[in-house]
Amino acid sequence: MRSASSGDTPRAPGRPPAVEITGLVKRYGSKTAVDGLDLRVGAGSVTAVLGPNGAGKTTTVEICEGYRRPDAGTVRVLGLDPVADAAALRPRIGVMLQSGGVYAGARAEEMLRHTASLHAHPVDVDLLMDRLGLGSCGRTSYRRLSGGQQQRLALAMAVVGRPELVFLDEPTAGLDPQARHATWDLVRELRADGVSTVLTTHFMDEAEQLADDVAIIDGGRVIAQGSPEELCAGGAENTLRFTGRPGLDLGTLLKALPADSAAAELTPGTYRVSGKVDPQLLATVASWCAQHGVMPNAIAVERHTLEDVFLELTGKELRS
Amino acid sequence: MTATGTTDRGATPGTFAPRPGAAPLGRMIRAQALLETKMLLRNGEQLLLTVVIPTLLLVLFSAVDIVDTGAGKAVDFLTPGILALAVLSTAFTGQAIATGFERRYGVLKRLAASPLPRWALMTAKTCSVLVTEILQVVLLTVIAFALGWSPHGNPLSVVLLLVLGTAAFSGLGLLMAGTLKAEATLAAANLVFLLLLVGGGVIVPLDKFPDAAQSVLGLLPISALSDGLRDVLQHGAGLPWGDLGVLAVWAVLGLGAAAKFFRWE
Numbered sequence: 001m002r003s004a005s006s007g008d009t010p011r012a013p014g015r016p017p018a019v020e021i022t023g024l025v026k027r028y029g030s031k032t033a034v035d036g037l038d039l040r041v042g043a044g045s046v047t048a049v050l051g052p053n054g055a056g057k058t059t060t061v062e063i064c065e066g067y068r069r070p071d072a073g074t075v076r077v078l079g080l081d082p083v084a085d086a087a088a089l090r091p092r093i094g095v096m097l098q099s100g101g102v103y104a105g106a107r108a109e110e111m112l113r114h115t116a117s118l119h120a121h122p123v124d125v126d127l128l129m130d131r132l133g134l135g136s137c138g139r140t141s142y143r144r145l146s147g148g149q150q151q152r153l154a155l156a157m158a159v160v161g162r163p164e165l166v167f168l169d170e171p172t173a174g175l176d177p178q179a180r181h182a183t184w185d186l187v188r189e190l191r192a193d194g195v196s197t198v199l200t201t202h203f204m205d206e207a208e209q210l211a212d213d214v215a216i217i218d219g220g221r222v223i224a225q226g227s228p229e230e231l232c233a234g235g236a237e238n239t240l241r242f243t244g245r246p247g248l249d250l251g252t253l254l255k256a257l258p259a260d261s262a263a264a265e266l267t268p269g270t271y272r273v274s275g276k277v278d279p280q281l282l283a284t285v286a287s288w289c290a291q292h293g294v295m296p297n298a299i300a301v302e303r304h305t306l307e308d309v310f311l312e313l314t315g316k317e318l319r320s
Numbered sequence: 321m322t323a324t325g326t327t328d329r330g331a332t333p334g335t336f337a338p339r340p341g342a343a344p345l346g347r348m349i350r351a352q353a354l355l356e357t358k359m360l361l362r363n364g365e366q367l368l369l370t371v372v373i374p375t376l377l378l379v380l381f382s383a384v385d386i387v388d389t390g391a392g393k394a395v396d397f398l399t400p401g402i403l404a405l406a407v408l409s410t411a412f413t414g415q416a417i418a419t420g421f422e423r424r425y426g427v428l429k430r431l432a433a434s435p436l437p438r439w440a441l442m443t444a445k446t447c448s449v450l451v452t453e454i455l456q457v458v459l460l461t462v463i464a465f466a467l468g469w470s471p472h473g474n475p476l477s478v479v480l481l482l483v484l485g486t487a488a489f490s491g492l493g494l495l496m497a498g499t500l501k502a503e504a505t506l507a508a509a510n511l512v513f514l515l516l517l518v519g520g521g522v523i524v525p526l527d528k529f530p531d532a533a534q535s536v537l538g539l540l541p542i543s544a545l546s547d548g549l550r551d552v553l554q555h556g557a558g559l560p561w562g563d564l565g566v567l568a569v570w571a572v573l574g575l576g577a578a579a580k581f582f583r584w585e
Contacts, residue, residue: 065433067585087437091342095433100426103359110355117351118435120341127335161435164338193336 015043016079018165018196019064023073026059033059035220046187046197048207051217057200058098061167065095078165094163096154098170102142108153109138112160119161128156133182148179155183168199172206184210204306218314231309238277240285242296243270253288277301342435352436352444357451360414370409370456378402378460381523382467390525399464400549401522406456407482408542411449411489413513419497420505428584449486472556484567485545491574498582516542541570
């Protein structure tokens, strides 16, 4: 299991963090979009920034990209100031905006080749088009691409320059499941090749699937950060269910379990153990079953999903 | 479920291994200028504005004596005006509309995060405008010669006027594109094109207007450009300093205001 918290355990030890944000504040008029946000993105990791609309996700990412100046706090991206060191930083990062970014009349392949030509050592364009399922629409103009194709073209443009760090703002919003999986595979490939990724998302499953770290943002602050496992394990307790013969005496089980656990027979033959469900607890239940000659059919750990955690923390629906 | 057909081609490890770096500046500017020019030439409305309308006006008003263009052949009066109109259509109207929509669709925003510096983007845009203008001038010159045009004057004076005119109109076009909404830019840029076509000495001589109007209209950049070109090409004048001065003032004001007020998003 991963140790301690999140960004402090980079996948690439020795490399400085890809992003380090301390006390970030950004106001638009009287509205505070980001309100004292701290975030650390380990080099080589995938960090998902999760939050409802208006939480400050895009503002935070766009400050990292150098589009806006912070009102307070410090932001370092690859060790650089995104505004003051923009010229040095830009070739090293890849950016996928939430929408747009392409000439309406440009053809998909033409635009990707153009973006590649702005970089010194770009990825092979044919390979990238192919990988993202854009091979069949290379000659289609941007305005005639489907929403999903437009999204994937923007993703391709973000990674074609072989950046060290990519920012993906809601990369799978509006994608069909197939295109979504193609996007996920690409992010996994980036990770395997040592690229750091920051992605914002509305989807818990996306964060659970892809992210080494998840930062949950609400009201312009990070309200929780950790690996999906840590976030799901912490706070709310989990449950374990198993079936066996009806009428088992749970008293002896309770004695064997940690003090804060509970056990109950929900329906005849169906049992629920709740508490901090970890491998130790599972072993305890299994050995108790062995002692009592019970074959526990259908033993299942019911994890809290990131969605439960999110609802618990923010009191909000994530999908909106 | 997920045999996507897009991912099973085999990921080659190391494909995305970071190797960042900007392309050489010259290559970036060339690529950007080429793309911008292609976008312009591919756009039907832009072609209507920059090629079809100037050509039609030149042919129509040379062949049919609708407007009294004074002494001499109509084509000798019209060609300098149409060349001025060509500069107006590309540097001002076309550039304003294209840039307005690039701003609206996040193209400028996305490019701002690319290795291409802003000044290099503006250089590329200028190159694209100049390339388009060269194509326009070649086309219109050929047509004018076919219609019996006999130009005078020093070609260098013509080039100087065209360049200053381009600078003046680019500044004003970018100012509009960088401050108004794309739709407003579209409407306003076309309206200005029409008004300047009529009131800027392009096909209608300024002396057809009342005296009071003439003195104001004469200060417009389009009037300065068409008048200056006419002085050189029709009357064989040297450098028309007055017109060059007017264009220089517009260029400084327009480019200065655009630099100050342009919003990239």
